[in-house]
Amino acid sequence: MKKTFIIITVVFAVLACLSFTxxxxxxxETVILGTWxxxxxxxxxxxxxxxxxxxxxxxxxxxxxxxxxxxGIINAERWVFNPDGSLILSSNNVKKQANxxxxxxxxxxxxxxxxxxxxxxNIATLTKGNLELNFDTDAKIRGIAKVSCIKI
Amino acid sequence: xxxxYSNSRTLGDNVRLGILxxxxxxxxxxxxxxxxxxxxxxxxxxxxxxxSELVNGxxxxxxxxxxxxxxxxxxxxxxxxxVINLSEKNKYLAHALPLLLELACILAVGVYGTYGYKGSLxxxxxxxxxxxxxxxxxxxxTASISxxxxxxxxxxxxxxxxxxxxxxFTSKKFRNKRELRDKATLIFSIFISYVVxxxxxxxxxxxxxxxxxxxxxxxxxVVILYDSYKIWILKLKRFRINRRHKNDLVPSYTExx
Numbered sequence: 551m552k553k554t555f556i557i558i559t560v561v562f563a564v565l566a567c568l569s570f571t572x573x574x575x576x577x578x579e580t581v582i583l584g585t586w587x588x589x590x591x592x593x594x595x596x597x598x599x600x601x602x603x604x605x606x607x608x609x610x611x612x613x614x615x616x617x618x619x620x621x622g623i624i625n626a627e628r629w630v631f632n633p634d635g636s637l638i639l640s641s642n643n644v645k646k647q648a649n650x651x652x653x654x655x656x657x658x659x660x661x662x663x664x665x666x667x668x669x670x671x672n673i674a675t676l677t678k679g680n681l682e683l684n685f686d687t688d689a690k691i692r693g694i695a696k697v698s699c700i701k702i
Numbered sequence: 703x704x705x706x707y708s709n710s711r712t713l714g715d716n717v718r719l720g721i722l723x724x725x726x727x728x729x730x731x732x733x734x735x736x737x738x739x740x741x742x743x744x745x746x747x748x749x750x751x752x753x754s755e756l757v758n759g760x761x762x763x764x765x766x767x768x769x770x771x772x773x774x775x776x777x778x779x780x781x782x783x784x785v786i787n788l789s790e791k792n793k794y795l796a797h798a799l800p801l802l803l804e805l806a807c808i809l810a811v812g813v814y815g816t817y818g819y820k821g822s823l824x825x826x827x828x829x830x831x832x833x834x835x836x837x838x839x840x841x842x843x844t845a846s847i848s849x850x851x852x853x854x855x856x857x858x859x860x861x862x863x864x865x866x867x868x869x870x871f872t873s874k875k876f877r878n879k880r881e882l883r884d885k886a887t888l889i890f891s892i893f894i895s896y897v898v899x900x901x902x903x904x905x906x907x908x909x910x911x912x913x914x915x916x917x918x919x920x921x922x923x924v925v926i927l928y929d930s931y932k933i934w935i936l937k938l939k940r941f942r943i944n945r946r947h948k949n950d951l952v953p954s955y956t957e958x959x
Contacts, residue, residue, distance in 0.1 A: 551787055562776070565769060572765040579823050635821075652823045654739040655751075655766050670739075 578656035578676055586629045586681050586699035594684060594694045621685070622648060622663050623671075629699065637661060659683060704797040704929045707789070708849040713884045716852050720888055721895040722925045723844055724854040727837060728899025729918045730808070731855075734833055736907055737815070738826045742833035744856035745774045766827065770834050777838020782846045794933060798926050800843040805922045807836035812915025819912065851888065857896060860889045 623629075626639035626646070637650040651660045652673070659671045674696065675682040681699040706715055727743045734742035741747060748767050755763040781800040788796035811829045819825055837855045844852040853859060867886045870876040877883075907914055 554783075558776075558779075565772060569765050569769050572761055573824075576762040577824075578762070651821050653826060655763060655770075655827070656823055657763075658739050660739075 578652050578673070581676055581678060582631050582650075582652065582659075582681065583633055584631060585702050586631070587702045588627050588629075588697060588699050590696075590698040592696050592698075594696045622646065622661060622667070622669055623697070628702075704801075704847070704925070705794050705933070707793065707797075707847055711848055711851075713888065716848050716888050717891050718928075719844060719848065719925070720852045720854055720892040722921060723840055723852070724892040724895035725899040725902075726918055726921050726925075727840065727855040728896035728901075729903040729914070729921075730833055730837060732900040732903040733907065733914060733918075734830055736904065737912070738830050740826075740830055742830055743837040744858070745771050745834070746856070746858060770831060773831050773835040774838035774841075777835040777840075778842030778845075779838075781839045781842030785843065785846050794929055797843065797847055798930070800839045801922055801926050804836040804839045805919055805926070807832045807839075808915050808922065809919050812912055812919065815912030815915065851885075852892070854892055854896065857893065860892055864889050864893070 623639060626644075627641040628639075630638040630640070631650055632638070635649050635651065637648045639646045639648065647664070649662045651662070652658065653660050653670075656676075657673050659673055661669045661671070663669075669685075671683040671685045673681070674684045679701050681701070683697050683699075684694050685697075687693060687695045704719070706712075731741055731743035734740055748771050752764065752767045752771065755767060780803070784799050785796050788799065811832055814825075815829065819829075841853055841855040844854055864886065867882060867889070870882060871886070903914055906917075910917075
């Protein structure tokens with residue numbers, strides 16, 4: 551029993567060290583900090599719509615307008631994630647402040663606005679230079695839209 | 703609920719254990735879904751995520767999901783390890799200890815969530831790790847002491863079993879078999895209890911938030927103390943019988959004279 555206990559402790563310690571090392575190397579809450587610029591909008595999947603063809607061939611600007619008319623991020627072209635949990639969404643003439651949190655297993659970005667409205671986005675990619683968010687859209691076209699950003 | 707082992711358990715023992723632990727599992731699973739947006743009482747989905755992240759080469763996700771799966775496994779391992787090593791000394795203690803560990807994990811999440819949680823990812827991941835370990839402990843214990851008849855943290859196997867049983871009940875030959883009816887009763891009560899647990903958490907979580915974990919702990923305490931209370935009553939009865947027996951054997955002072 552003593553031997554088994556020692557083996558278990560060693561295995562556990564090794565796994566814990568490994569997890570902390572990986573966490574230090576790539577922590578989503580650290581990687582996301584900074585300023586991001588929107589570069590592309592597209593439909594990843596369309597469930598059902600009379601506009602399927604349109605969704606596939608539309609320009610990014612048109613996809614943005616079609617997919618997220620009621621989302622807070624729609625008017626933003628620049629996103630600034632601050633370490634204190636605040637998020638500043640800005641375009642040429644609009645500036646909006648919200649709060650951000652990463653949830654789940656680091657795969658969900660939760661944005662809370664002043665009026666307590668909460669929006670959830672799936673983080674498809676998060677590297678030091680790229681951020682891709684997926685979200686369900688129920689506006690003109692029902693499906694999954696994708697917004698891609700690069701770090702500036 | 704906890705004293706008896708394997709085949710000496712009755713349907714009633716299994717149903718009681720199943721109902722209470724499924725209620726806890728249902729609450730914990732919905733809790734982690736609503737509070738952390740991840741599941742904590744089943745790992746099948748995490749195996750699928752692990753496979754897809756292995757293909758993507760996402761080391762962070764592989765390490766995280768892999769450690770969650772390991773913690774569920776480790777919880778189950780610890781449970782059975784305690785059961786097989788301590789049963790000879792004290793069966794009740796061997797069966798109650800995994801639940802006490804589970805209680806400690808759930809209480810830790812409740813206390814930290816209520817008084818110290820700031821909403822960071824690291825905190826969520828650690829609390830989810832504790833909950834996965836706790837669910838592994840619970841599933842390992844119920845499966846171990848009931849000869850794999852009671853598994854309450856996930857319902858995939860139970861749904862399969864119920865489907866098989868439902869098809870068997872279409873034939874009169876099987877419908878009359880008591881052991882099949884007992885099995886269906888057990889699975890069905892686990893189903894209902896799991897869903898009720900989930901609904902209860904979802905109903906009260908907006909007002910109570912992390913304090914709901916104290917209610918979950920109370921349910922676990924009922925499971926632990928139910929048998930302890932019975933053991934004390936048995937001990938008390940035995941003590942009284944022995945005392946009476948002693949008094950009968952030793953002649954009283956007046957008789958001796």
